[in-house]
Amino acid sequence: MRTVTGVPSDQALLSRRRTIELSGLASRSIGLVCTALYAAGIGAMSPGQLASTGMRTASWVAVAVMLCGNLVAVGSLRRPGSRWYELRSTVQVALDVTVICGFVVVSEDLTRETTWPLMALAVVIAAIRQRLPGAVVVWALTSAVFVAAFPHSPDVPFVLGGHLMIAVITGTQSSSLVRHLRTLQETRAALQHQATHDGLTGLPNRAHLAGCADRLTGRPLGVLLLDLNGFKQVNDTHGHAAGDLLLHRIADRLTTAVRGLASPGGETPVVGRLGGDEFLVLLPGAGHDLVAAAGERIREAVRAPADLGDGVRVTVGVSIGVALRPAGGEATLDALTAEADAAMYREKHRRRQAA
Structure with a gap:
């Protein structure tokens, strides 16, 4: 098993990290393009349909933040075994949560459209990257933002309860997968050691x-x-x-x-x-x-x-x-x-x- 300065680099774990980064790049790029088209009034959107200059500005800010997230993702994709991978992953979660929460607050305030279900996407992203603890933390953050912005909204119970269920389900599954990969990694390392070392003395065979x-x-x-x-x-x-x-x-x-x-x-x-x-x-x-x-x-x-x-x-x-x-x-x-x-x-x- 190869290692990268204190970071285990089992191929299964590295493959999972690459998959996460590729899916993150793809989904974020889709959101970036759609948001840019919305802000520019291209296609189905037209400038007249934009609720306000504030909505247009918020959309361009979201595009910039998503672009930053993609730049971080490229670095993580190129070096999935880096000691900085977890920090980069946390940064991406923070950027994605910022974009989603900002978009929901601005759009619901200015257009009165129901966009709070998008906050579930932030919870899922955190679950994939940071497992159950990350999913619960992001659920708490997104719930706090929504309640602070719309304390009298009838959707508050759905945001709190529904998104908590999503956090628990996706976070638990993600944590289970990581534990499974680590068990496989430890088993593979043990078998490799047995195949290349003497069982009595522990010396190389x-x-x-x-x-x-x-x-x-x-x-x-x-x-x-x-x-x-x-x-x-x-x-x-x-x-x-x-x-x-x-x-x-x-x-x-x-x-x-x-x-x-x-x-x-x-x-x-x-x-x-x-x-x-x-x-x-x-x-x-x-x-x-x-x-x-x-x-x-x-x-x-x-x-x-x-x-x-x-x-x-x-x-x-x-x-x-x-x-x-x-x-x-x-x-x-x-x-x-x-x-x-x-x-x-x-x-x-x-x-x-x-x-």
Whole structure:
């Protein structure tokens, strides 16, 4: 799942935001054109039919405000994952509410036409963008405006009651949809993590490591294949639960050991588990010196005694096989791992001969 500085950018959520912005642009543009034609007296409208200069002025002000709303919508459409999206959405709601309330108050006052049902549109817009809380807030604002402008209108009960029903229905549905999308997003992220990480240690698995290596194709890469010495004895003596705990301890130590070993290009190491007692360390941009430094840190970290509880302390060692891919190299992770495995086998063979 990609992210944009603290803002989740799940594709379903981004798609919903784009749809909202497109529908907002389309509906607002329709209102803008109709209002402009009304103000200009074009088509079915004629200047003589306009109630007053005040109505004409109010219409042109509404056109300007709607144009501002469309400009904000374009920015939101272009960057739906921006940290400013919610603020822009709130601004659009405020502009739309201003236009609708202003039009209703002016038209009902000057033309005596019944236009208060348009206030329901403001409530629906708020529900879509700001869910139930936004719908209720806009219902309260539009109701307050109507009551303040027309306190003795017989339509007051309909404005209050009818629009509250609309706010609750549309706001609840919008909130439910957003919760559903967030649940899907969290489930997708969990499944993605399970597919790319080791269930026992939480380290990246082979698939994740392969993806990292593929993204570094053509660039220098150091690969360290690690195999624990003495791990089988821990399992046989203390049980698999103790062995699993030891693997978890080693995973933490490896992550800590290579921390800070960034390449000259600032790329950080990646520690993963292949399975069993085998681990793999990727060192992007690494040369011989960085690989040697990483190997020393790893050996020192692994051979420290590990406390497994109940008074059990064990010590294991590690065999390390190294493979280096130079700049411009095309070797895959499988090829590099095979090369590192052969180097590790040679190290184990030399150790057995020395013993």
